Amino acid sequence: MKFSTIRRTLITAVCGAGLLAMGLPQAQAQSKTVLRISTPAVPDDWHAKMWTVFKESLDKSAPGEFDVQINLNASLFKQGTEPAAMARGNLELSAISAFDIAKLVPEFSIFTAGYIIQDPQHQQKVFNGAIGDELFKMVAEKMDVTVLSTIYLGTRQINLRETRNVKTPADLKGVKLRMPGTKEWLFLGEALGATATPLAFGEVYMGLKTGTIDGQDNPLPTVRAAKFYEVTKELVLTSHLVDGIFLSIANKSWNAMSAAQKQKVKAAAQAAAQYNNENRLKEEAQIVDFFKQQGLQVVTPDVAAFRKSVQQTYMNSDYAKVWPKGLLERINSTR
Ligand code: KDO
Secondary structure, three states: OOHHHHHHHHHHHHHHHHHHHOOOOHHHHHHOEEEEEEOOOOOOOHHHHHHHHHHHHHHHHOOOOEEEEEEOOOOOOOOOOHHHHHHHOOOOEEEEEHHHHHHHOHHHHHHHOOOOOOOHHHHHHHHOOHHHHHHHHHHHHHHOEEEEEEEEEEEEEEEEOOOOOOOOHHHHOOOEEEEOOOHHHHHHHHHOOOEEEEOOHHHHHHHHHHOOOOEEEEEHHHHHHOOHHHHOOEEEEEEEEEEEEEEEEEHHHHHOOOHHHHHHHHHHHHHHHHHHHHHHHHHHHHOHHHHHHOOOEEEOOOHHHHHHHHHHHHHOOHHHHOOOOOHHHHHHOOO
């Protein structure tokens, strides 16, 4: 026997013994489809926990068929790099933001604009109807990923390290407001009246603690889960973005699945969305008291002033020039 053949035989024997020791039948372990997931979400946030629901749903509907690997805290891929990793074949699943999509599908930037989606119900109606179908088709073509469900990330609010009693965009002048590091996110921060400062999600806590940033914006369940309330003193309830992330799978994996597998994976994605959406809404409804108990000042600003200023900034921008004709009106009239 040649050395390479002996080596291969040995490796197979050792691996086989390992799998048996782990209690896995060899054939079954070999035929499992690996589904790697990467997210910057912290373990205690709903859009992190939803991946366990996804995994459990698939383990139940398709036992032994999938090996779902969940990687939280951006431990596998950096925030915002997931779509490229999926296109390269290094990642199967992620929940990608409208901002990530807008980089490659400019029409999608309409959903990065503040005060366009009106509330969580409106969001689900827009994305689970004809508008979603049309835009997700573009996403599939241009990004090589298939959107399986729309996750309500929450309604974004401003959270400051010092009290400022912010009422209007003018009160944010000069405030270094952390945003994720792409130009679409930074534009939103500037539209709010602040000085937008790019920083990855994983560095926000330290940035607030040390004062390299003056504030950040995120939905309130995330402010709790990532413990930003420990290093901030004010919440400003601007409700400037009813934010969504889109649970997506790389087309390479999707197209390799049988119709039955696709149906099970889609059902798992919908179960994950339902789990996240219900829990997040429930938490958002009563979370303000928690922050008050933690000693934060909770300010209700002049939301109409923020809405007017943010909408004007977007309508006068290059972003609005590529929004498909009539889309804004269709979104506005979706009930
Ligand atoms: C953030 O970095 O502020 C953000 O909320 C942006 C989202 O698109 C998403 O990436 C989210 O972080 C992470 O999942 C962490 O919650």
